[in-house]
Amino acid sequence: MRARPTPSVVTTLTAGVALMACLAVPVTAHAAEGAGPATAALPTASQGPAATETVVTEGQVKEAGPGGVIRYPSVTSCLTVTVHLRSGGGAVGAHASLFQVPGELRSDQILGRIKSLVGRRSVTSVDVRGAVGAWHPSYFTKAIESYGEGEQVPVPEGRDFAGLTSAVAQGLGVPGNTVTVKDVPDGDQVVEVPTPAPLP
Numbered sequence: 322m323r324a325r326p327t328p329s330v331v332t333t334l335t336a337g338v339a340l341m342a343c344l345a346v347p348v349t350a351h352a353a354e355g356a357g358p359a360t361a362a363l364p365t366a367s368q369g370p371a372a373t374e375t376v377v378t379e380g381q382v383k384e385a386g387p388g389g390v391i392r393y394p395s396v397t398s399c400l401t402v403t404v405h406l407r408s409g410g411g412a413v414g415a416h417a418s419l420f421q422v423p424g425e426l427r428s429d430q431i432l433g434r435i436k437s438l439v440g441r442r443s444v445t446s447v448d449v450r451g452a453v454g455a456w457h458p459s460y461f462t463k464a465i466e467s468y469g470e471g472e473q474v475p476v477p478e479g480r481d482f483a484g485l486t487s488a489v490a491q492g493l494g495v496p497g498n499t500v501t502v503k504d505v506p507d508g509d510q511v512v513e514v515p516t517p518a519p520l521p
Contacts, residue, residue, distance in 0.1 A: 372388060372389050372390050372513075373385070373386060373388070373389035373390075374389065374390050374391075374392055375389060375390070375391050375392070375414065376391075376392050376394065377391055377392070377393050377401070377414045377415065377416045378393075378394060378416055378422075378425075379399060379416050379418040379422045379425060380416065380417075380418050380421060380422040380424075380425025380426040380427070380431075381415070381416055381425055381426070382413065382414070382415040382416075382426065382431065382434040382435055382438060383413070383414055384411060384412070384413050384414075384438055385411060385412050385413075385414060385514045386410075386411050386514065387409070387410030387411050387514055387515065387516045387517060388410075388514065388515075388516040389514045390511055390512065390513050390514060391403060391412060391414040391511070391512045391514060392509060392510070392511050392512075393414065393416050393509065393510040393511075393512075394509050395507075395508070395509065396416070396450075396451050396452070396505070396507065396508065396509065396510050397452065397507045398419045398451075398452045398455045399416055399417055399418050399419060399451050399452060400417045400449055400450070400451040400452065400453070400456055400485075401414065401415065401416055401417070401448075401449070401450050401451050401510055401512075402414070402415040402417060402431065402432070402435060402447065402448070402449050402489060403415075403447070403448045403450075403512050404435055404439055404444055404446075404447050404493065405444065405445045405446045405447070405448075405514075405515075406439065406442050406443065406444060406445065407442065407443035407444065407445045408442045408443055409442075409517065410514070410515060410516060410517040411514060412512070412514045413435050413438045413439055414512065415431045415432075415434070415435050417431045417451075417460075417461070419452075419455060419456070419460070419465065420465060420466060421464065421466055427464040427466065427467075428460045428461060428464045428465070429460070429461060429462055429463050429464040429467065430464075431461065432461055432489065432492030432493055433492070435493060436492070436493055436494065439493070444493070444495050444499060445499070446499050446500075446501070447489060447490075447493065447495060447499055447500040447501070448501055448503070448512070449485060449486070449489055449500065449501065449502040449503070450502075450503050450505045450510055451504075451505060451510070452504070452507075453480040453481070453482065453485065453502060453503075453504040454477060454479065454480045454504065455477060456477055456481075456485060457475040457476065457477045457481070457484075458481060458484035458485050458487065458488035459475050459488070460475075461488045461489065461492055462488070462492070480504055482502045485502045486500045486501075486502050489502075
């Protein structure tokens with residue numbers, strides 16, 4: 322069962338912002354973080370080799386190989402963070418949940434786990450997608466459930482693209498111009514992981 326915020330937390334959040342993080346996420350077995358992608362195959366229109374699909378549900382961080390896809394299911398009040406890698410290609414994907422899913426990472430643990438998986442590899446770009454209006458940038462450094470009784474939880478005031486860009490860039494230790502933030506409708510997100518071009 323998902324942890325519920327206290328009544329004082331609920332009343333501080335802006336009306337109209339979805340407070341339940343990514344409801345109805347299917348329960349799926351997943352590989353240990355850093356152990357490589359899941360091995361579901363997606364059919365392609367050309368009937369060529371099927372792409373390998375890595376499914377990243379709430380509170381998870383996983384790596385996907387070049388030529389595969391990352392699927393983030395049921396992104397409602399969540400944000401996804403996809404880090405594209407230069408050396409050898411591939412990507413690291415994270416599904417940041419507004420409230421912690423039992424047994425998974427809190428929002429303030431997501432960027433550190435991504436950084437750990439990326440290691441010393443170069444980052445080409447970072448894509449942040451999802452419910453931008455539901456997120457205060459500070460949720461990446463202090464999760465909502467970290468606030469005690471009587472503490473004021475920061476409330477998002479509109480869609481803070483610049484604040485989220487800065488928070489993600491600082492958390493990952495990458496230049497701000499590598500990070501893009503986009504507000505997207507509810508539903509599944511599918512990100513293609515490019516295959517590096519062959520060297521001349």
